[in-house]
Amino acid sequence: MKLLQFKQSDQLRLGVQVDLGIIDIKMASQALDIPTPLSIEEVIRGGKTALAELQAVIEAVVANNNHMYVLQDTTFAYAPVVSSPQKMICVGLNYRKHAEETKAEIPTSPILFNKFANALSAHGDEVELPLTSNEVDYEAELAIIIGKTAKNIEEADALDYVFGYSCANDLSARNLQRRTSQWMLGKSCDGFAPIGPYIVTADEVNDPDKLTISCRVNGVQKQHSNTEDMIFSCRSIISYISKHMTLVPGDIILTGTPEGVVIGYPRDQRVYLKSGDVVTVEIEQLGELTVTMR
Numbered sequence: 001m002k003l004l005q006f007k008q009s010d011q012l013r014l015g016v017q018v019d020l021g022i023i024d025i026k027m028a029s030q031a032l033d034i035p036t037p038l039s040i041e042e043v044i045r046g047g048k049t050a051l052a053e054l055q056a057v058i059e060a061v062v063a064n065n066n067h068m069y070v071l072q073d074t075t076f077a078y079a080p081v082v083s084s085p086q087k088m089i090c091v092g093l094n095y096r097k098h099a100e101e102t103k104a105e106i107p108t109s110p111i112l113f114n115k116f117a118n119a120l121s122a123h124g125d126e127v128e129l130p131l132t133s134n135e136v137d138y139e140a141e142l143a144i145i146i147g148k149t150a151k152n153i154e155e156a157d158a159l160d161y162v163f164g165y166s167c168a169n170d171l172s173a174r175n176l177q178r179r180t181s182q183w184m185l186g187k188s189c190d191g192f193a194p195i196g197p198y199i200v201t202a203d204e205v206n207d208p209d210k211l212t213i214s215c216r217v218n219g220v221q222k223q224h225s226n227t228e229d230m231i232f233s234c235r236s237i238i239s240y241i242s243k244h245m246t247l248v249p250g251d252i253i254l255t256g257t258p259e260g261v262v263i264g265y266p267r268d269q270r271v272y273l274k275s276g277d278v279v280t281v282e283i284e285q286l287g288e289l290t291v292t293m294r
Contacts, residue, residue, distance in 0.1 A: 001016060001051060001054065001055070001058075001200075001201045001203075001204065002016060002017035002018075002198040002199070002200055002201075002204075002287075003015070003016055003017075003040060003043060003054075003081070003164070003198055003199045003201070004016070004017060004022065004078065004079075004081060004196065004197060004198035004199070005039075005040055005078070005079040005080065005081060005083065005122075006022070006071075006076045006077060006078055006079055007076060007077045007078075007079050008024075008075075008076045008077075012039075012079055012083065013025070013026055013038075014026065014037070014038055014039055014040060014043070015071070016054060016057075016058055017197075017198055018058060018061075018062060018070075019062075020061070020062065020065070020067065020070045021067075021070040021071055021072050021073075022070065022071045022072070022073060022076075023057070023058060023061050023069055023070055023071075024069050024070075024071055025037075025038060025054065025057060026038050027068075027069045028057050028060070028061050028066075028069035029057050031068070031069065032057065032060050032061075034053070034056050034057050034060060035053060036050075036053040036054050036056070036057050037050045037053065037054065039083075040081065040082060040083065040199070041082075041083065041084075041249075041250060044082075044145070044147055044163050044249045044250050045249050045250075047147060047148070051201065077122070077124060078122040078123040078124045078125070078196055078197055079122050080120040080121060080122045080195055080196065081122075081145070081166050081195050081196050081197075081198060081199045082120075082145060082195070082199075082250050082252060083120075084117060084250070085117065085120075085250045085251050085252045086248050086250060086251055087114070087245070087247070087248075087251045087252070088114060088115040088116065088117070088119070088120075088193060088251075088252045088253075088254070089112055089113075089114060089241060089251070089252070089253050089254070090112070090113050090114065090115060090141075090170060090187065090253075090254040090256075091110050091111060091112060091232065091237055091253070091254065091255050091256045092107075092111035092112075092113060092183065092256065093106075093107050093111055093231075093256065094107075094110065094111075094230050094231050094232055094237075094255060094256025094257075095225065095229045095230055095231065095256055095257060095258040095259060096229055096231055097225065097229060097258060097259035098256070098257055098258050098259045098260075098261070098264065099231070100259070101259045101260075101261075101264035102263060102264055106231060107231060107232075109240070110232050110236075110237055110240050110241075112241070113182070113183045113184060113187060114184060114187075114188070115170075115187055115188050115192065115193045115254075116188050118188065118190050119187070119188050119189065119190065119191065119192040119193035120191075120193050120195065121191040121192075121193065121194045121195075121291060122194065122195075122196050122197075123194070123196035123197035123288075123289050123290060123291070124197075124290065124291070125191065125194060125291050125292075126291070126292045126293075126294045127171065127190075127191035127192070127194065127291045127292070127293055127294065128189075128190055128191055128294055129273070129274070129275060129293055129294065130173060130176075130189045130190075132173070132175075132176060133173035133174075133175050133176055133186075133189075134175075134272060135173060135174040135175045135262075135270075135272045136171060136172070136173050136174075136272055136273045136293070137171070137172045137173075137174055137261050137262045137263055137272060137273065138169060138171065138215050138217060138222065138223075138261065138262070138273060138279050138281075139169060139170035139171065139172055139215075139257035139261055140167075140168075140169060140213050140214060140215035140223050140257055140258065140281040140282075140283070141167075141168040141169065141170050141213075141254045141255055141256060141257050141281070142165060142167075142168070142208060142211065142213060142227055142234075142254075142255045142283060142286075143165060143166040143167065143168035143195050143252055143253065143254055143255070144162055144165060144208070144234060144237075144238065144252070144253040144255060145162070145163045145164050145165065145166065145199055145250070145251075145252055146161060146162065146163060146238075146247045146248065146249060146250065146251040146252075146253070147161060147162055147163025147164070147202070147249055148160070148161045148163075148249060149161075149246060149247065149248050149249065150238065150242040150246065150247040151242055151246040151247070152242060152243050153238070153239055153242045153243075154239055155233075155235040155236050155238075155239040156235070158234070158235040158236075158238035158239045158242075159202065159208070159234065159235055159238070161238060161242075161247065162202045162208075162234075162238070163199070163201065163202060163249065164199040164200050164201040164202050164205075165199070165200050165202065165205050165208055165283075165285075165286055166195050166196060166198065166199050166200065166286060166289075167195070167196065167197070167281045167282065167283045167286050167287060167288065167289035168193065168194065168195045168252075168254050168281065168289070169193075169194045169195075169215075169279060169281050169289060169291065170187065170192075170193070170254050170257060171187075171189070171191070171192040171193070171194070171273075172186050172187055172192070173185075173186040173187075173189055173192075174186060174262075174263050174272075176189075191291075193254075194281075194289055194291045195252065195289070196289050197287050197288070197289055198287065200285060200286050200287075204285065205285055205286075206285075208227060208234045209227050209228055209230065209233045209234055209235075210226065210227060210228050211226065211227045211283055211284040211285060211286070212224075212225075212226050212283070212284040213225055213226065213227055213258060213281075213282070213283045213284070214281070214282050214283075215260065215279065215280065215281050215282075216279070216280045216282070217273070217277055217278070217279050217280075218277055218278055219278075222260045222261075223257070223258050223259065223260035223261070224258075224260065225258030225259065225260075226258075227255070229258060230255060230256060231256075232256075234255060237253060237255060238253065241253065273293045274293065275293055275294050276292070276293065276294075277292070277293045278290060278291075278292050278293075279291055279292075279293065
């Protein structure tokens with residue numbers, strides 16, 4: 001299932017992407033008199049029961065080929081796939097070739113840092129370039145959305161706690177990131193965590209550690225890799241974090257970026273993002289996430 005949030009008439013609404021288009025869940029649920037969750041938070045907390053209720057609405061709409069409740073993405077604005085995660089945890093230097101291009105040592109434990117909710121942005125958004133940086137870099141990443149409370153879990157069980165996956169862009173102001181030993185300032189500017197366009201539920205992703213991942217800037221490919229190059233797998237990341245802090249439904253984990261980022265180039269060849277640049281992250285099975293820098 002492909003779940004998303006969108007804004008229409010100043011309302012935040014839940015949608016599901018199907019072949020017909022995007023089903024407005026509130027409209028369909030009320031018209032068809034089928035009870036179902038009406039927000040992404042309710043779906044994540046509700047687990048399998050909530051997904052089954054959503055599936056009943058989807059089947060009713062599709063079976064009748066009813067376009068009354070189906071929107072096209074030109075008629076609304078996407079919203080971040082999760083509105084208010086308790087935590088956004090990111091993993092640094094988690095691809096071997098990326099660590100090599102930045103001449104960093106291969107980590108022996110996951111390098112963790114954080115973003116905050118102010119950094120959330122959505123597919124189709126314009127992301128403001130901060131006045132304090134002219135060194136904003138792109139980073140294509142796989143996002144994990146946690147579906148169940150996870151504390152002290154083992155790697156073998158870790159994927160059972162995943163609600164779904166999404167595309168993400170860990171936008172980074174490199175001069176601010178270098179300012180101190182802590183990376184947070186360069187990672188948490190407004191809009192610096194685009195995630196979307198939707199969450200693909202875990203049952204539809206065969207193996208999150210074997211997904212093609214890429215990034216394009218103005219149509220030119222800058223990154224192209226596979227999540228199998230990750231140093232720490234999705235399983236190991238979730239397990240590791242859960243042994244230090246409790247993960248709760250709706251938490252987001254960004255799993256690191258592959259090689260090809262601007263900072264990996266020789267200094268005289270670095271071309272950072274500028275106003276008007278269109279940045280697209282694409283991940284196999286998860287779609288494309290596009291934002292424009294302003």
